[in-house]
Amino acid sequence: METMKVQNITPNDLYWKIRYNASRCTLCGSCVAACSFRAIEPKVERRRMVFSEGELPEPKQRFSAVPVIKQVNSIKNYCRGCGICEKVCPNDAIGPVRNPDTRHPIITRCLAGDSIKRGGRKNLGSTTRTLDKIRIGRISQMTDPSLDAQRHTFDLLAPFGRILPPAKLPMGVTPEGLLQMQKEAPPVGWIYPVIIGDMSIGALSWRMWEAVAMATAYLNEECGIPVRMCSGEGGMPVRLLKSRYLKYMILQIASGHFGWNRIIKAMPHMTEDPAGVLIKIGQGAKPGGGGLLMAQKVAEHIQAIRGVPKADLLSPPNHQGLYSIEESVQKMFLSFNAAFKFRVPVAIKVAASATSVSVFNNLVRDPYNIVGGFFLDGIDGGTGAAHEVSLDHTGHPIVSKLRDCYLAAVNQGRQGQIPLWAAGGLGKTGDLAADAFKMICLGANGVFTGKLILQMAGCVGNDQGRCNACNTGLCPVGITTQEPALVHRLDPERVAQNIVNYFLAMDQEFKKLMAPIGNSSLPVGRSDALVSVDKPVADKLQIQFVC
Amino acid sequence: MCRIGAIKSLDYTHPSQALLLMQSQQKGHDNSGFAMVMHDLGGIFESYKHLPTLSLACTDEGVKVAEDILHAAGFNRVMQWVPETNPLPGLDINAMPNYLFQTYDYPKHVRHLGQKEKEDLLLNMRLKLRKALERDEMGFAYSFWPDVVTLKEIGDPKDIGTYFNLWEPDSKFTAKVITAQCRQNTNYDIVRYAAHPFHLQGYTTLANGENTFYLKNVELQRELHRGYIGFESDSQCFLYTLHYVHRELGWPLSYFKHVITPLPFEDIERRDDKEQLLAIRQSLAHLEINGPNTIIGVLPDNTMFTCCDAKKLRPVVIGRNERMVVFSSEVCGINEVLPDRDWETDIYPHEREVVAVTNDLEVQRWRQ
Ligand code: SF4
Ligand code: SF4
Numbered sequence: 001m002e003t004m005k006v007q008n009i010t011p012n013d014l015y016w017k018i019r020y021n022a023s024r025c026t027l028c029g030s031c032v033a034a035c036s037f038r039a040i041e042p043k044v045e046r047r048r049m050v051f052s053e054g055e056l057p058e059p060k061q062r063f064s065a066v067p068v069i070k071q072v073n074s075i076k077n078y079c080r081g082c083g084i085c086e087k088v089c090p091n092d093a094i095g096p097v098r099n100p101d102t103r104h105p106i107i108t109r110c111l112a113g114d115s116i117k118r119g120g121r122k123n124l125g126s127t128t129r130t131l132d133k134i135r136i137g138r139i140s141q142m143t144d145p146s147l148d149a150q151r152h153t154f155d156l157l158a159p160f161g162r163i164l165p166p167a168k169l170p171m172g173v174t175p176e177g178l179l180q181m182q183k184e185a186p187p188v189g190w191i192y193p194v195i196i197g198d199m200s201i202g203a204l205s206w207r208m209w210e211a212v213a214m215a216t217a218y219l220n221e222e223c224g225i226p227v228r229m230c231s232g233e234g235g236m237p238v239r240l241l242k243s244r245y246l247k248y249m250i251l252q253i254a255s256g257h258f259g260w261n262r263i264i265k266a267m268p269h270m271t272e273d274p275a276g277v278l279i280k281i282g283q284g285a286k287p288g289g290g291g292l293l294m295a296q297k298v299a300e301h302i303q304a305i306r307g308v309p310k311a312d313l314l315s316p317p318n319h320q321g322l323y324s325i326e327e328s329v330q331k332m333f334l335s336f337n338a339a340f341k342f343r344v345p346v347a348i349k350v351a352a353s354a355t356s357v358s359v360f361n362n363l364v365r366d367p368y369n370i371v372g373g374f375f376l377d378g379i380d381g382g383t384g385a386a387h388e389v390s391l392d393h394t395g396h397p398i399v400s401k402l403r404d405c406y407l408a409a410v411n412q413g414r415q416g417q418i419p420l421w422a423a424g425g426l427g428k429t430g431d432l433a434a435d436a437f438k439m440i441c442l443g444a445n446g447v448f449t450g451k452l453i454l455q456m457a458g459c460v461g462n463d464q465g466r467c468n469a470c471n472t473g474l475c476p477v478g479i480t481t482q483e484p485a486l487v488h489r490l491d492p493e494r495v496a497q498n499i500v501n502y503f504l505a506m507d508q509e510f511k512k513l514m515a516p517i518g519n520s521s522l523p524v525g526r527s528d529a530l531v532s533v534d535k536p537v538a539d540k541l542q543i544q545f546v547c
Numbered sequence: 548m549c550r551i552g553a554i555k556s557l558d559y560t561h562p563s564q565a566l567l568l569m570q571s572q573q574k575g576h577d578n579s580g581f582a583m584v585m586h587d588l589g590g591i592f593e594s595y596k597h598l599p600t601l602s603l604a605c606t607d608e609g610v611k612v613a614e615d616i617l618h619a620a621g622f623n624r625v626m627q628w629v630p631e632t633n634p635l636p637g638l639d640i641n642a643m644p645n646y647l648f649q650t651y652d653y654p655k656h657v658r659h660l661g662q663k664e665k666e667d668l669l670l671n672m673r674l675k676l677r678k679a680l681e682r683d684e685m686g687f688a689y690s691f692w693p694d695v696v697t698l699k700e701i702g703d704p705k706d707i708g709t710y711f712n713l714w715e716p717d718s719k720f721t722a723k724v725i726t727a728q729c730r731q732n733t734n735y736d737i738v739r740y741a742a743h744p745f746h747l748q749g750y751t752t753l754a755n756g757e758n759t760f761y762l763k764n765v766e767l768q769r770e771l772h773r774g775y776i777g778f779e780s781d782s783q784c785f786l787y788t789l790h791y792v793h794r795e796l797g798w799p800l801s802y803f804k805h806v807i808t809p810l811p812f813e814d815i816e817r818r819d820d821k822e823q824l825l826a827i828r829q830s831l832a833h834l835e836i837n838g839p840n841t842i843i844g845v846l847p848d849n850t851m852f853t854c855c856d857a858k859k860l861r862p863v864v865i866g867r868n869e870r871m872v873v874f875s876s877e878v879c880g881i882n883e884v885l886p887d888r889d890w891e892t893d894i895y896p897h898e899r900e901v902v903a904v905t906n907d908l909e910v911q912r913w914r915q
Pocket of ligand 1: 016018034035036037038039040078079080081082083084085086095096
């Protein structure tokens, strides 16, 4: 008998164990072909069979070699629990089962000597989400009648751009008693209160990115819902830069400046201004970390768009040459404002942190009034690739931080001057309208969302360790991969349709939330509409405690 | 629900007319109080139009505290009117011991100052009085402004009228603009300050409705101006927004409507003045109101106006003859005051309209 080696890896050490029923399996091979992680393979097992051929029982035994599907025992090709094998199996013979006894976090580190990287979002099991402890509790009934979600009109728009304090508006009164602009005010776009979050064309497959762009254009042009999509760091196809659809896009610049070369070169050929520029300083899923695009995902077209060779693309954790908030205001904002001749609002995105309020205060007090939005990204946000330790352990929940920023502005009478946009796990339960609405009542002008868009497209990952392999370039559903065979699994038209339908549903739901509180425009800062069944939450957010 | 009413007349009019206007609408309110603000005063105040009059309800100690503060600041009393009261048994009134209307001359050192400085001083004095009188509920300084008096009391409006002899018309206590309302703010604790009309630096508003953007309004207004205090009622927000837009920003009255009930974005897009309207909507988003409302307001030049919320969920009607214009929540009130008017000229403003009445009673209708 072979000596037992306890250090060998077995499925019992991994996150997922494969449940396999040989008697149902017809050996069609679909699962093996479909598993992008090569976590299962065909193998041959020696089987003993007892049989009897005569009229009376005369048990005999026979040994034979039978082909079976086996799980690969490796920390490289481990099963992600994505369930694709189960999906493609015609006989329900195979599927992943969560393994509560996993030793994966330990053995991976022991064997690789490297920190664990993955995509997705925070996987640590958390308690009930704060937003689920909040309800919209002030219902209009008698003296302020509810509105009718179907019949009334609602103004579901949020500002993107710097809003001047009323006393600073460059307006004068004409002799006829009319207000007249005397010079231009900073540009402000009024857009849908849900921005499709910044996911780069390198992190996403070209089909996925195209599907999102398609959905954005359709929502704008056919449904009258002015949704904006943020490019993510890494630029965008030149054809889009030169097209009229650019007006629906927010261009992102992050510390790696990837893609900006092309954008700048395309500027003279642009027929429309982009909807805005978003300077990314930090990201909620991995605060303090820069962008990370693994070499396996740097396909040819990505190399072209970004102007880089095939290699791991790491954006530095900070913008070189930024020493202070004031400096960021002066340098970056001025240069991007100037690049588009002050016609395009420029906003900033930071990871929520214990210090967010100070950063926000600095920007709010900036006398030049150039910061056109504060995008605050909380710990539950998603990412294409990050170190697991950052994903799980660094960051700050978004709800109270957004509220703190709003109240800081209120204390100075400056609420609304820098629009607040929040993200980080919103829509995690699938219900973005409710989450967004509560955030708006707490002071957000709008929200941005990325991970949920992937889920609309068919992403099978979740925050309990399922899949989360976006960093590997092997996304089993073709969303975050550049492998042609995998990308072709994704039907961009279906994805676009799903996104459009989700937004249409959400739009209805927003109205169903606004109508009972009797508001026809977004209730930004209407914390009086909220109640919480959790006293500490109520106290922290300064809303009514109920029980 | 409140009922509100206002009279603007070419002739000096006695408050009995305001009581009459409100009395017939009594079913719609709970008779929990009576409050009025009068502008453009006649009778005993007529010759003191340029000097500030303090409207005060207080205890004996309160009188002393208030007078000491004003004297210390250099104000000299030139006139005092103490309305005769009629404390009949059984009246439903929660009266304060003293009601005083005192007209003061400005302190010597400010007489030569400009209008603005004087107005700021008057506001500061009223805020100081209010604060000082808050202790032990010594009293309520409702207004301290030239050509304006305020009366607010808790109880049945009819009895309040009897108590102050307001049912008996006379020529002593009259005004060309009278705004009135017959309800305390019964949603919350009864506070005398909480009854509209509210007054600030020549601006008066009263409202029928519920402002569901109250919190948004309050949170911004608190930081906008030292005079924006109290917030005992969600309707105070209308006054402060009016004051801010018209006085602080210096914008014409028509823009008040654009601030409180901005046009929908798609309508703004189609307008020639979209740049201005968008800028207003953006920068003053927190002064927008929501919920059903009708507002009546008076400006320092005694222009009187009314407008509604954007969905027009609260009524208001305007009736008139050659010498008087009456605003009222219900037409029955106007029928009492102007029974012989031509009903066909009554105006029922729509949700995008401001109706303003100038001093020569020209009725202007502006579409937002
Ligand atoms: S669940 Fe996914 S990763 Fe696991 S074996 Fe099946 S296809 Fe492969
Ligand atoms: S399905 Fe694709 S996008 Fe979703 S978690 Fe897996 S790898 Fe990431």
